[in-house]
Amino acid sequence: MGARLGGILVLGALLAMALQAPAARADDEIVIGAALPITGPFAGSGLQTYQGLQLAEHDINAAGGINGKKIRFQVEDTQASNSVAINAFLKLERQNAPFIFLSSFTVQNLATEPEVRKAKVPVMYAGGGVAIAERKNPYMFRIRANDRLRAAAAAESVISVLKKKKVAIINVQDQYGTAAAEQLKKDLAAAGIAVVAVETHGIRDTDFAPQLLNIKNSGAEAIVAFAYIRDAGLMIKQRRSLGLTNIAFVSVSSVNEDSMLELVTLPDLENIIGVADAVLGQANPNGPRSVQFVKDFIERFKVPPDGFGSVYYDGAMIVAEALKKVGPDREKIREYLAGLKDYQGVTGSFSTAANGDMLHRLSIVEYIPGTKDVRVIKDVFDNK
Amino acid sequence: MDAAFQQLMQLLLNGIAVGCIYAIMAISVQLAYETTGVVNFATGQLVMIGAVVGASFALSGRLGVGEIYVMTLASMVAIGLVFAVTVYWPLQSRSISTVVIGTIAVGIFLQNIALIFFGPLPAKGFSPVGDSVLNILGVVVPAHTLFASAATFILIGGLYCLLHYTSIGIQMRAIAQDVEVARLMGIRTTLVLAFTWALTWVFAGIGGLLLAPLWLVDVDVGDSVALKAFAAAIIGGFGSIPGAIVGGLLVGLNETLSAAYISTKYKDVLVFGLMIAFLLFKPRGIFGESVNERG
Numbered sequence: 082m083g084a085r086l087g088g089i090l091v092l093g094a095l096l097a098m099a100l101q102a103p104a105a106r107a108d109d110e111i112v113i114g115a116a117l118p119i120t121g122p123f124a125g126s127g128l129q130t131y132q133g134l135q136l137a138e139h140d141i142n143a144a145g146g147i148n149g150k151k152i153r154f155q156v157e158d159t160q161a162s163n164s165v166a167i168n169a170f171l172k173l174e175r176q177n178a179p180f181i182f183l184s185s186f187t188v189q190n191l192a193t194e195p196e197v198r199k200a201k202v203p204v205m206y207a208g209g210g211v212a213i214a215e216r217k218n219p220y221m222f223r224i225r226a227n228d229r230l231r232a233a234a235a236a237e238s239v240i241s242v243l244k245k246k247k248v249a250i251i252n253v254q255d256q257y258g259t260a261a262a263e264q265l266k267k268d269l270a271a272a273g274i275a276v277v278a279v280e281t282h283g284i285r286d287t288d289f290a291p292q293l294l295n296i297k298n299s300g301a302e303a304i305v306a307f308a309y310i311r312d313a314g315l316m317i318k319q320r321r322s323l324g325l326t327n328i329a330f331v332s333v334s335s336v337n338e339d340s341m342l343e344l345v346t347l348p349d350l351e352n353i354i355g356v357a358d359a360v361l362g363q364a365n366p367n368g369p370r371s372v373q374f375v376k377d378f379i380e381r382f383k384v385p386p387d388g389f390g391s392v393y394y395d396g397a398m399i400v401a402e403a404l405k406k407v408g409p410d411r412e413k414i415r416e417y418l419a420g421l422k423d424y425q426g427v428t429g430s431f432s433t434a435a436n437g438d439m440l441h442r443l444s445i446v447e448y449i450p451g452t453k454d455v456r457v458i459k460d461v462f463d464n465k
Numbered sequence: 466m467d468a469a470f471q472q473l474m475q476l477l478l479n480g481i482a483v484g485c486i487y488a489i490m491a492i493s494v495q496l497a498y499e500t501t502g503v504v505n506f507a508t509g510q511l512v513m514i515g516a517v518v519g520a521s522f523a524l525s526g527r528l529g530v531g532e533i534y535v536m537t538l539a540s541m542v543a544i545g546l547v548f549a550v551t552v553y554w555p556l557q558s559r560s561i562s563t564v565v566i567g568t569i570a571v572g573i574f575l576q577n578i579a580l581i582f583f584g585p586l587p588a589k590g591f592s593p594v595g596d597s598v599l600n601i602l603g604v605v606v607p608a609h610t611l612f613a614s615a616a617t618f619i620l621i622g623g624l625y626c627l628l629h630y631t632s633i634g635i636q637m638r639a640i641a642q643d644v645e646v647a648r649l650m651g652i653r654t655t656l657v658l659a660f661t662w663a664l665t666w667v668f669a670g671i672g673g674l675l676l677a678p679l680w681l682v683d684v685d686v687g688d689s690v691a692l693k694a695f696a697a698a699i700i701g702g703f704g705s706i707p708g709a710i711v712g713g714l715l716v717g718l719n720e721t722l723s724a725a726y727i728s729t730k731y732k733d734v735l736v737f738g739l740m741i742a743f744l745l746f747k748p749r750g751i752f753g754e755s756v757n758e759r760g
Contacts, residue, residue, distance in 0.1 A: 124585030254730060292724070
């Protein structure tokens with residue numbers, strides 16, 4: 082009897098979950114979807130993107146909302162799975178969200194792209210893969226620099242900043258890492274720089290000693306790493322443990338992300354420079370706005386924002402402008418975003434290129450001695 | 466020292482350190498299997514809980530080195546006993562597959578609980594010997610690597626003595642052979658099984674504490690290493706404590722050496738290929754015993 086009652090209760094709970102209606106939508110609010118990885122191995126950047134949207138929601142509503150209506154960002158978790166990412170997007174699309182944010186992971190963006198095209202809903206995404214823009218989907222807008230520019234900035238770091246002649250590459254074994262490493266090899270070859278070792282690693286690998294020792298034996302003078310936050314942190318720690326701080330290290334993407342910097346100590350950062358998606362605060366071209374953003378972000382979430390948090394904040398503010406001007410109409414929002422020029426956000430200047438790319442600058446940075454703060458050595462731009 | 470030889474030494478040290486972690490986890494798997502017949506698929510999450518609880522105590526900044534270890538392991542004992550009372554005993558009369566599915570459910574539950582309280586971001590692990598690095602004849606070794614390897618061998622030695630030279634250990638081995646006969650012989654099987662589950666969790670917790678400074682701490686940290694621990698248990702021989710050690714070291718060395726000398730892309734293929742080869746040609750593993758030899 083007890084088991085039967087338990088079974089009925091479980092079945093009832095499952096039915097209740099299955100039949101649960103989407104979160105109630107008040108008439109006085111506009112709900113924007115966001116399919117982001119807030120759990121799993123991608124959560125490091127996913128959490129920042131989520132927080133960027135949360136802060137934007139607060140700021141937009143505090144400033145009067147969208148023509149009298151409040152804005153709300155409804156988040157669905159994509160985890161680290163393409164199928165979960167697609168389902169998250171479809172769930173938000175079925176709820177008639179006029180706009181949806183996608184994650185910052187190329188593989189998820191690529192998997193979701195056909196559904197975006199079918200649904201004809203405008204989206205912003207932050208995966209850097211060049212392959213996404215090559216699909217020429219007019220509904221997809223990238224709010225982060227693409228990986229071709231990232232590879233170009235990494236090449237520039239080696240060639241004109243470090244002035245090294247023998248380079249090793251270590252990349253995560255996925256679409257992002259593989260494509261970026263290939264592009265970097267081409268850029269370095271064009272400049273006559275020898276790539277003496279190419280090593281790969283899996284997401285969530287634990288031991289990088291084999292790769293780092295192979296690089297040491299290759300005679301490399303510099304290492305360029307395309308790795309996600311946790312893996313980059315672990316690699317940097319093990320580089321020091323193996324006594325390889327004499328080999329310069331270029332960390333692409335996560336160099337100034339707080340969630341990576343939390344994992345390493347100051348001595349681990351010796352002889353490291355990096356390519357940063359955004360340098361926030363006073364060093365940002367939009368200084369005062371960026372300073373205020375950093376202050377508000379820290380006050381609210383107790384951690385500093387990184388490039389993911391800032392671009393999703395900017396993206397949300399751009400969408401809010403679009404909603405104010407053209408209303409919650411998917412096609413009109415798409416047209417507004419396609420024509421965007423020189424929007425000055427907390428990250429930088431956004432202008433939409435023909436391929437949907439909106440941000441066209443990366444910064445090569447170094448650590449200020451004795452701190453984990455960075456300063457800009459050089460900015461690198463693409464030719465939109 | 467010749468550079469190639471130096472690299473080999475470095476890799477062997479790394480492989481042994483990694484293998485020790487796998488061995489500790491494999492022993493946790495073996496302990497549960499030997500005494501209860503249950504393959505505990507929550508082992509990865511048990512390790513994660515040890516790492517997360519230890520890191521949380523360390524982050525609080527209020528506890529000393531010894532206190533962090535003692536509090537973490539006490540927490541593991543408590544959670545292990547709760548597991549025994551709420552999952553193992555209610556399900557033990559059901560088929561073994563039901564209990565195994567129960568362990569999977571526990572793993573998912575623990576991961577989500579950890580996510581709520583610890584959050585999704587990784588954190589630095591805590592080491593009693595700090596993050597200093599030693600240079601031995603050109604081979605650089607983090608002090609924690611030596612600590613973890615030494616701790617593993619001491620623990621395994623301690624476990625061997627417990628199982629062979631103490632009353633509770635002999636009772637555990639008797640239960641492993643036949644729980645009903647052990648009960649008829651006057652062994653308080655409920656108490657011994659509770660002790661076994663607590664010990665299983667303690668070993669997993671120690672695995673978590675030892676791996677945290679090497680591989681960082683997050684709620685997914687146990688997932689990938691749990692698969693390697695199962696590979697270690699299968700290669701060494703399911704049900705054999707010495708097998709867990711040898712299996713762990715073989716997996717660790719295979720992973721490190723194949724990544725350096727063959728290909729980083731295929732290192733996991735080689736590890737799990739070895740496991741599949743054992744399943745096909747020597748399914749009892751290196752030290753596996755047949756049932757009538759158990760105990």
